[in-house]
Amino acid sequence: MTPPPTAAPAPPAPADSVPARDPGAGRRSHPATGGALVLVGMLLVALNLRAAVTSLGALLDEVRDGLGLSGTTAGLVTTLPTIAFAGLGALTPWLVRRVAPARILVVAMLALVAGQVLRVATDSTWVFLLTSALALAGIAVANILLPMLVKQHFPHRTGLVTGAYTMTLTAGTTVAAASAVPIAHAFGSWRAGLGIWAAMAAVAVLPWVPLALRTRTAARRATPTVAAAPAARIRPERTRLGWAMALYFGAQSLSGYAIMGWLAQLFRDAGYQPESAGLLLAGVTALGVPIALLMPTVAGRLATLRPLVLGLTTASTLAYLGLALAPHGAALLWVILLAIGQGAFPMILTTIGLRARTAEGTVALSAFAQSTGYVIAALGPLLVGILYELTGGWTAPIGFLLVALAVQTAAGMAIARPRYVEDE
Structure with a gap:
């Protein structure tokens, strides 16, 4: 695809140097000088960005029974990801102006490991919520950093690398949605089905340790020079593009997290066994793998995003109507349509890079769109849980998701034409 215009390149810097006031806190990498390690690190991080969420969705019934959660509390549990992503995501631009991204990612992945281990070692509802929030805090920071790292290290391969990491995320x-229930049954406890993903998060720490040490060494060796002039701060919250991006991201995340948190329960209520319900949930994400790979390239080649x-x-729309009217009879068809509809997620991640000219613009737009979007998205799992408990069925929750889809569509039309946040 043709990349968006970027700022004029800076003069070459010494290897492993850290430019002053660079939001990336590090140089752009070439595969021969560290880019390959950055790419591997990004893919391993992406692999962990939803496992802690979908494994809980697949085992929500067992967790509710094990901890004695009410329907409303279960709705709060499924809302935690959006709350954490909104709160911590907003702080990420502040962090990257002070700390190298590699060092931030080491801490973020360690928080994910610790949170996943600790939440399965307690019988307290509140401790479970707090340790889940710790795990999700690590994910929240990584969510914001990955689009920036693509822009910084792979500016001429934005679509390809975005497709690779969104495919890995998917x-x-x-894997987490499909295997959480079988793992729990094999070990005789839901705790195993949730806790095992801490090992995968621990592996994601490894590539970032040498990268973090490298940036620290470079900073120590740097010779004091005249400070670079601070770049103008980019404020997406003051632009129409920033708000349209936030609304689209929020509406699509609202439906995405509602699906991850409650779809398995919907299929259980329709008569499917827990293992089958988990597999149907996994089917949504499995079918999303090729969509995640292709969507960035398709989005980047279109003159306007309106057809997408x-x-x-x-x-x-067709999937929601099908789930409301015939959840058992044509479940596979609704899963396929849901997977296609959830292609909105890789599309908006790609659009973040396409609507900014620079790495600083990308991280600012990513942070605003995702943090504000997740505030909106927080309503999804919670309100679905409340409506489900109040009505005892799925018609009202699905009606709510259709309203959110209308908002998503309106915002999508607003971000469809090419323009850049730096220009507004």
Whole structure:
């Protein structure tokens, strides 16, 4: 794809140097000088960005029974990801102006490991919530950093690398959703089905340790020079593009997290066994793997995103109506349509890079769109849980998701034409 215009390149810096006031806190990498390690690190991080969420969705019934959760509390549990992503995501630009991204990612992945281990070692509802929040804090920071790292290290391969990491993210989501219940049954406890993913998060720490040490060494060796002039701060919250991006991201995340948190329960209520319900949930994400790989390239080649926006809306609408009217009889068809509709997620991640000219613009737009979007998205699992408990069925929750889809579509039409946050 043709990359978006970027700022004029700076003069070559010494290897492993850290430019002053660079939001990336590090140089752009070439595969021969560290880019390959950055790419591997990004893919391993992406593999962990949803496993802690979808494994809980697949085992929500067992966790509710094990901890004695009410329907409303279970809704709060499924809302935690969006709350954490909104709060911590907003702080990420502040962090990257002070700390190298590699060092931030080491801490983020360690928080994910610790949170996943600690939450399965307690019988307290509140401790479970707090340790889940710790794990999700690590994910929240990584969510914001990955689009920036793509822009910084792979500016001429934005679509390819974005497709690779969103595909890996989707694959991790799929594996966790499909295997959480079988693992729990094999070990005789839901705790095993949730806790095992801490090992995968621990592996994701490894590539970032040498990268973090490298940036620290470079900073110590740096010779004091005249400070670079601070770049103008980019404030997406003051632009129409920033708000349209946030609304689209929020509406699609609202439906995405509602699906991850409650779809397995919907299929259980429709008569499927727990293992089958988990596999149907996994089917949504599994079918999303090729979509995640192709969507960034397709989005980058289109003059306008309107055909994609409308096509994704149509698929989601048909899926929701099918789930409301015939959840058992045509479950596979609804899963396929849901997977297509959830292609809105890789599309908006790609659009973050396409609507910014620079790495600083990308991290600012990523942080605003995701943190504000997740505030909106927090309503999804919680309100679905409340509506489900109040009505005892799925008609009202699905009606709510259709309203959110209408908002998503309107925002999508607003971000469809090419423009850049730096220009607004």
